[in-house]
Amino acid sequence: MTRELFPSSxxxxxxxxxxxxxxxxxxxxxxGYENASVREIAEAAGQNVGAIAYYFGNKESLxxxxxxxxxxxxxxxxxxxxxxxxxRLAGGSLDPDxxxxxxxxxxxxxxxxxxxxxxxxxxxxxxxEQSSPSESFDLLYRDTIRPLHDLLTxxxxxxxxEDPEGPLAIVRTHALFGQVIVFTMARETIRRRLGVRKLxxxxxxxxxxxxxxxVDLICRGLTPKKx
Amino acid sequence: MTRELFPSSxxxxxxxxxxxxxxxxxxxxxxGYENASVREIAEAAGQNVGAIAYYFGNKESLxxxxxxxxxxxxxxxxxxxxxxxxxRLAGGSLDPDxxxxxxxxxxxxxxxxxxxxxxxxxxxxxxxEQSSPSESFDLLYRDTIRPLHDLLTxxxxxxxxEDPEGPLAIVRTHALFGQVIVFTMARETIRRRLGVRKLxxxxxxxxxxxxxxxVDLICRGLTPKKx
DNA sequence: AAAAAAATCAAACAGTTGTATAAAAAACTC
DNA sequence: GAGTTTTTTATACAACTGTTTGATTTTTTT
Numbered sequence: 001m002t003r004e005l006f007p008s009s010x011x012x013x014x015x016x017x018x019x020x021x022x023x024x025x026x027x028x029x030x031x032g033y034e035n036a037s038v039r040e041i042a043e044a045a046g047q048n049v050g051a052i053a054y055y056f057g058n059k060e061s062l063x064x065x066x067x068x069x070x071x072x073x074x075x076x077x078x079x080x081x082x083x084x085x086x087x088r089l090a091g092g093s094l095d096p097d098x099x100x101x102x103x104x105x106x107x108x109x110x111x112x113x114x115x116x117x118x119x120x121x122x123x124x125x126x127x128x129e130q131s132s133p134s135e136s137f138d139l140l141y142r143d144t145i146r147p148l149h150d151l152l153t154x155x156x157x158x159x160x161x162e163d164p165e166g167p168l169a170i171v172r173t174h175a176l177f178g179q180v181i182v183f184t185m186a187r188e189t190i191r192r193r194l195g196v197r198k199l200x201x202x203x204x205x206x207x208x209x210x211x212x213x214x215v216d217l218i219c220r221g222l223t224p225k226k227x
Numbered sequence: 228m229t230r231e232l233f234p235s236s237x238x239x240x241x242x243x244x245x246x247x248x249x250x251x252x253x254x255x256x257x258x259g260y261e262n263a264s265v266r267e268i269a270e271a272a273g274q275n276v277g278a279i280a281y282y283f284g285n286k287e288s289l290x291x292x293x294x295x296x297x298x299x300x301x302x303x304x305x306x307x308x309x310x311x312x313x314x315r316l317a318g319g320s321l322d323p324d325x326x327x328x329x330x331x332x333x334x335x336x337x338x339x340x341x342x343x344x345x346x347x348x349x350x351x352x353x354x355x356e357q358s359s360p361s362e363s364f365d366l367l368y369r370d371t372i373r374p375l376h377d378l379l380t381x382x383x384x385x386x387x388x389e390d391p392e393g394p395l396a397i398v399r400t401h402a403l404f405g406q407v408i409v410f411t412m413a414r415e416t417i418r419r420r421l422g423v424r425k426l427x428x429x430x431x432x433x434x435x436x437x438x439x440x441x442v443d444l445i446c447r448g449l450t451p452k453k454x
Numbered sequence: 455a456a457a458a459a460a461a462t463c464a465a466a467c468a469g470t471t472g473t474a475t476a477a478a479a480a481a482c483t484c
Numbered sequence: 485g486a487g488t489t490t491t492t493t494a495t496a497c498a499a500c501t502g503t504t505t506g507a508t509t510t511t512t513t514t
Contacts, residue, residue: 035262049464182408214441274492276493277491281491
């Protein structure tokens, strides 16, 4: 698995293009789309202002390209697990215990990914999109976020024996999902609350453990007893 | 209890000031601090550009004042409940079952508030602050968010018998908190998933019920059994 | 090495930004 | 109602915005 943000060939032009995408991601994340200027993006990439028009046409297309890259990266992170789960769901060979394990595994992966370097910039861009979605975001949502949410619901339904199409399973899954993303969405709050300068892998491990426990308690509590 | 956003006297100047604060909250929420121009804020309030300098000195002070108003509003929503809980915590007269009930009550209140109108604009501003905190956010965090988060943690600790100062209780509380705010932070996602045009009180009720269940399952699961 | 293509660059463009200024209007006080 | 304070207004300012242009440099191809 590659899992590289904005992969490119070693051509001169391709490299410059990639450099622009990387610094664009960073600046868009730091300062938002409208407030990140093409001049500072170009400068951070060691390029001239005109380079953006040359490679992407305009600022908006550059942003769309950044979102595309984010989507590809996110899919590459969970793609393998997701594909396998979809297969087992289709074949009906997913038992409740495995489903619960899979749920925890996905949550752990998401959490772990969110602590690392690359995702930090992705996170900022995605949070801004949540509060005011752009046109380009629709694509990211449809191709990446929604399919994942849908898969999570179906896996959760298997874990608890609920109806995967019913509103209860959807709401429950969304609540569980919230337990994970609150650590990135309200990251500033938890960082200050824990009194640390920066959230590191050791925090991700602890948080992952807590979420595992909560998922177990909720899933097992909702499953009719069978002793 | 008043619970009004940016309360003011009926003086001419005070009213103009309030109008500016209201449209500032709206524009800052819609477009972010840097991209919301003082001109459009003034125009939306039926005022001239210079009014902002006249009443607030500059744009940044206006923003700080908006955040102050948000803090006051948030505190007014949960203030009574919070005060009572703090008293009972100090007096040691809060038993685990009552603590758990209080937790659910607070979550219900937050959820209910978030379906209504005013909170929508507040929500946008706060989400933006989470992804890139401004200096003014320090105040909001110190006077409003942190005390509430702290209270929730202590109540949760009573409900489960955990150490209220330890990181585990903090992380657990934050995770529970996430189950609530995910329905506002990712409100568009859940709306589409449920296939409804608008989230109404009936959805708030169902979501509240689900969160109640989850809180019960987690709290009871963490409390050592007592036959 | 010559020719062609690709990449980089500085300068200029029309708009918009936050803020400052000073005059005009309105509201209030006596 | 005159005098004072408060509020509103239009205008000016320098700094910055995204984009366009045309020339120059670098790289690739022949």
